[in-house]
Each structure stands twice: as structure tokens, then as C-alpha cells.
Amino acid sequence: MPQAKGGTSQFTVRSNEINYRGEATMPAVVSYFQEAAWDNTKTLGISMYDLLERGLTWVLQRMRIEMFRYPKHDEKVTVETWASGREKVFLHRDFRLYSEAQELLGQATSVWLVMDVEARKMVAVPDFIMAHEIAPDHPPLPFAKGKLPALETPAxxxxxxxxxxxxxxxxxxxxxxxxxxxxxxxxxxxxxxxxxxxxxxxxxxxxxxxxxxxxxxxxxxxxxxxxxxxxxxxxxxxxxxxxxxxxxxx
Missing domain, CATH: 3.10.129.10 (Hotdog Thioesterase)
Structure with a gap:
């Protein structure tokens, strides 16, 4: 059974990804995470394009992110990502964001599902994805689980x-x-x-x-x-x- 080895991807914070403070926005940081996930799954043969050839696609179900410092414009950062666990139809993937000096800037855990593109419905994880073992050399972050409080009275x-x-x-x-x-x-x-x-x-x-x-x-x-x-x-x-x-x- 092949191992789902983790991967790293490098990014430079661009001018269209920053706020008025000159720092990367949260959507920009999450885009780095998702691009790194794409890079890693591509090396494993289970990227979105691989799934689309079978009428399937990846769908993000949940993400929990902690930021310790936002990188600034033109700063070079590295995202480390790895498959961190499975629960029935839920596939977990973790991320860590580092500066060039190896400062931990942020981290995230996420939950993914597989969707049938034509039916627009979630399906059981296919065997060609299940064949990959979870990366054994990366301890997982706490899974994103449980309900969030409901917003009762919007302000x-x-x-x-x-x-x-x-x-x-x-x-x-x-x-x-x-x-x-x-x-x-x-x-x-x-x-x-x-x-x-x-x-x-x-x-x-x-x-x-x-x-x-x-x-x-x-x-x-x-x-x-x-x-x-x-x-x-x-x-x-x-x-x-x-x-x-x-x-x-x-």
C-alpha cells in the first residue's frame, strides 16, 4: 500500500493578496493551503484533475485555521501539508505555514469529501484514494469536529x-x-x-x-x-x- 507522503510548496506574497497593512489576507493564506494540497495530491495521483477524469471531485467540508503572524508583501513562505487521518467518508489534511526563517506563522486542519460531479452528491471514498496510507511521520493536529454555536440574532x-x-x-x-x-x-x-x-x-x-x-x-x-x-x-x-x-x- 503506497504511503500518502506529505509535501511542501513555496509562495511569495503578492501585492493583490495583501490588506492595507501590507499583510496577506486570510483568503490569501487559505489559497496557499489549497494550492499546496493540490501540489501534494498531484504527486500521489489523486489530484482534482485525477478525480475529474472519473466524474468525481474534491470538496472542502471544514477548515480550522490559527494564525500567529500574517506574512507581509513580497515575503517568501512555505506550506507543509499532509494527509492526517480518515473517518468514514471524511478525509483529514493538515497544514503549517512557515517563514523563510522557519518561524511558524500559522496552521490549519481540514476535512474533505468526494463528490459525484454529475449527481452533485457526496459518495464513498473510492478505493484508489483509500489505497494511500496516512503519512506516518506527521502527528495530526486535533481534528475539526463538533458543532459551532448557531448565530441567533445577527448584528x-x-x-x-x-x-x-x-x-x-x-x-x-x-x-x-x-x-x-x-x-x-x-x-x-x-x-x-x-x-x-x-x-x-x-x-x-x-x-x-x-x-x-x-x-x-x-x-x-x-x-x-x-x-x-x-x-x-x-x-x-x-x-x-x-x-x-x-x-x-x-
Whole structure:
């Protein structure tokens, strides 16, 4: 049985990936994680393109991210990623983000499913993926499990129309766009005063071209913590549930 060895990918923080502080945004960081996952699965023969040839695709179900420092414009970073576990139809993958000096900038754990492209339904993990053993030389981060508190009374809301450039290879809204929309509901003054330290996001349903998404947010019971949800205004479905934790801006 082949081992699902981990991999590393290098990135340089580009000018279109930074905020007004000159730091990479959370969507940019998650895009590095996803690109590194793609690189690693390609070497294993189980990339999205490999799955698409069989009428299947990868779908991100959950990601929990901790950031210790955001890299700055033109900074070179390395993402280390590895398959970290399996539970029935859930496949776990972990990430660590390092600076050139090997400073740990952030880390994340994620949960993936396999979807039938035509039926748009989740399927059992096929044998050609199950044939790969979990990387034995990388201790897993704690799995992202359990429910998040529900957002009962939103304090902030924004409408987001789904446009052509929001759509990815799976012909639905890309994961990083959902993250941006979750954060967009909070006021500008809040973003200027605070910095996002942790994000736990659960992807519940897909949103397609022509939809309008309502982003809602409000304070949680824990200090410096907010609850979020994205809802399709066409179908009424909850698309995303998330929780964020914030610290003071440097």
C-alpha cells in the first residue's frame, strides 16, 4: 500500500493578496493551503484533475485555521501539508505555514469529501484514494469536529451577488470567496482595530452563478469571538457556518 507522503510548496506574497497593512489576507493564506494540497495530491495521483477524469471531485467540508503572524508583501513562505487521518467518508489534511526563517506563522486542519460531479452528491471514498496510507511521520493536529454555536440574532448583514469570477473548477463559489464574504459583514472600523486570529468554517451547501448570498454576523458569548453564516437568498439554504476569534491590530 503506497504511503500518502506529505509535501511542501513555496509562495511569495503578492501585492493583490495583501490588506492595507501590507499583510496577506486570510483568503490569501487559505489559497496557499489549497494550492499546496493540490501540489501534494498531484504527486500521489489523486489530484482534482485525477478525480475529474472519473466524474468525481474534491470538496472542502471544514477548515480550522490559527494564525500567529500574517506574512507581509513580497515575503517568501512555505506550506507543509499532509494527509492526517480518515473517518468514514471524511478525509483529514493538515497544514503549517512557515517563514523563510522557519518561524511558524500559522496552521490549519481540514476535512474533505468526494463528490459525484454529475449527481452533485457526496459518495464513498473510492478505493484508489483509500489505497494511500496516512503519512506516518506527521502527528495530526486535533481534528475539526463538533458543532459551532448557531448565530441567533445577527448584528451585521451584507448581500453578495454570485458573479462569474466567484466560480471555480467545480462550477460553484470557490472556498476562499466564502471566507471573504463571511468577513465582509463586519464593519470597516472593526477590521481596522482588530486582527483575525482564528477561523473555523463549515461548508454546508454549494452556491451557483446567479445566486445572491446573505452574509450575517454577530457577537458570540466568548470574548472577541463572532459567529457567522452565509445563506442563499434563492433557496434559503445555509451555505456556511463559521466562528472567528480576533485580537488587537498591531
Amino acid at each position: 451585521y448583514e451584507e448581500q453578495m451577488p454570485v458573479r462569474w469570477h466567484d466560480i471555480d473548477l467545480n462550477r460553484h463559489v470557490t472556498n476562499t470567496r466564502y471566507i471573504a464574504w463571511v468577513l465582509e459583514a463586519l464593519p470597516v472600523a472593526f477590521h481596522e482595530e482588530k486582527q483575525l486570529q482564528e477561523l473555523d468554517i463549515i461548508y454546508r451547501a454549494e452556491s451557483l452563478l446567479g445566486d445572491t448570498v446573505l452574509s450575517s454576523g454577530g457577537k458570540a458569548s466568548a470574548e472577541n469571538t463572532f459567529l457567522h453564516k452565509l445563506t442563499s437568498q434563492q433557496t434559503g439554504k445555509e451555505l456556511v457556518q463559521a466562528q472567528t476569534k480576533w485580537g488587537a491590530s498591531d
